[in-house]
Amino acid sequence: xxxxxxxxxxxxxxxxxxxxxxxxxxxxxxxxxxxxxxxxxxxxxxxxxxxxxxxxxxxxxxxxxxxxxxxxxxxxxxxxxxxxxxxxxxxxxxxxxxxxxxxxxxxxxxxxxxxxxxxxxxxxxxxxxxxxxxxxxxxxxxxxxxxxxxxxxxxxxxxxxxxxxxxxxxxxxxxxxxxxxxxxxxxxxxxxxxxxxxxxxxxxxxxxxxxxxxxxxxxxxxxxxxxxxxxxxxxxxxxxxxxxxxxxxxxxxxxxxxxxxxxxxx
Numbered sequence: 001x002x003x004x005x006x007x008x009x010x011x012x013x014x015x016x017x018x019x020x021x022x023x024x025x026x027x028x029x030x031x032x033x034x035x036x037x038x039x040x041x042x043x044x045x046x047x048x049x050x051x052x053x054x055x056x057x058x059x060x061x062x063x064x065x066x067x068x069x070x071x072x073x074x075x076x077x078x079x080x081x082x083x084x085x086x087x088x089x090x091x092x093x094x095x096x097x098x099x100x101x102x103x104x105x106x107x108x109x110x111x112x113x114x115x116x117x118x119x120x121x122x123x124x125x126x127x128x129x130x131x132x133x134x135x136x137x138x139x140x141x142x143x144x145x146x147x148x149x150x151x152x153x154x155x156x157x158x159x160x161x162x163x164x165x166x167x168x169x170x171x172x173x174x175x176x177x178x179x180x181x182x183x184x185x186x187x188x189x190x191x192x193x194x195x196x197x198x199x200x201x202x203x204x205x206x207x208x209x210x211x212x213x214x215x216x217x218x219x220x221x222x223x224x225x226x227x228x229x230x231x232x233x234x235x236x237x238x239x240x241x242x243x244x245x246x247x248x249x250x251x252x253x254x255x256x257x258x259x260x261x262x263x264x265x266x
Contacts, residue, residue, distance in 0.1 A: 004037070005257040006117075006127045006146035007184060011153060012169070013162035014133035017189040019046045020223060021152040022130040025187075027086050027232025028243075028250035034125035034259070036087035040064075041113070041142050042132040043096035048089070052230025053082050056091035063093035068112045068141070069102040077119050086235055088124070096138075103137035110177065113141035125259065135169050143173055143181055150249075151186045153205065155198035163208070184256055185213040187249065192219055213252055215245050 009022035019042070030036045040047040041064075045057045063080060066073040082089045103109045113129070121127055129142045143149065151166065153159040170181050186209050192198050206214050217223075226236035234243050254260070 004121050004124045004127050005148070005253065005259060006121075006129070007148045007150055007253070008041075008129040008131050008142040008146040009150050009152060010131040010139065010142060010166065011151055011162055012133060012135045012139065012166055013153075013158065016133075016152045016154050016159075016162075017217075018133060018152045019050060019130055020227065021150070021187050021189060021217070022128055023047060023050055023227065024223075024232045024234070024246045025150065025249050025253075026126070026128045027234045028246035029126050029128070029253065030086045030232075031234050031247070032250050032254065035123065037081070037090065037120065037124040037127045038084075038087045039090045039113075039117075039127065039129040040092040041096075041129055041138050042092055043094075043099065043138075044132070045092035045094070045096070047130045048091040050227040050230065051084050051089055051091075053084070053089060053091050056080075056082055057093055059091075059093055061095070063095055064090055064116075065093055065095035065099055065102075067116045068099060069106065071115075074116050075119050077116050081120060084230075086232055087128075100137050103141070109137050110140040110144045110173070114145040117145055126253075135165070139169070140173055143170065144177060144179065147179055148182045148184050150184050152189050153186055155188050155191045155195075155201040155205075157197065157201065159201065159205070183209070183212045184253060185209075185215065185249070187215045187217060189217045190219050191216055213249075215249055217242055217245055 026036050026038050062073045062076040067077045131142045132138050220242050222237045222240045226233040
């Protein structure tokens with residue numbers, strides 16, 4: 001495989017734990033001995049904050065916003081990469097709130113992230129992009145740059161409509177850019193097995209996505225505590241039972257992307 005494996009974590013519905021899944025999947029991939037670049041493409045900067053890099057959110061230019069909206073600043077992306085104990089991070093920035101209208105004016109509006117990543121991606125085994133929770137130019141950039149999507153979802157009925165909207169958008173993007181975007185799996189998040197609706201929704205998701213893996217993450221206090229500590233769950237408490245699910249996701253992604261001979265860290 002040439003270049004890194006690229007994956008965006010995407011669902012246009014907010015509140016599904018998208019950033020939580022992205023950080024923990026990236027942490028699990030890192031724990032398998034891979035070099036990971038994590039890109040926070042969400043103007044809200046939740047991943048930037050949850051990885052302990054909130055100071056970067058208020059950085060002066062150039063920032064990710066400048067790299068995406070000004071071709072002369074693309075190569076400066078190497079200067080904004082931050083080191084984290086588990087992964088390298090391209091943080092979001094408060095200026096990213098203006099990215100949507102700026103990208104609309106760009107001649108290749110959906111391709112800018114791909115062009116930016118070319119400056120740094122060869123140093124990594126994986127690039128993980130945390131998407132904003134809405135459809136638009138930034139989401140298009142993430143989907144075009146990675147052409148692989150991992151979908152976080154909640155075990156509730158509103159997820160059905162969210163899936164439909166996302167796949168309609170993906171279909172349109174594939175048509176416009178003549179590309180194929182691959183579903184790499186669904187992560188059903190914050191499952192409360194005591195609720196009948198949750199159990200029924202998990203069954204529906206498993207039936208609807210019978211051709212890709214479906215993983216289940218149950219409610220655990222340590223998941224939020226890890227984010228508060230600025231690390232993944234695997235770093236915070238490797239004994240938590242949900243760590244095994246994230247390890248399974250990382251191992252499955254290695255297999256899907258054809259990445260072999262990993263050296264799993266103890």
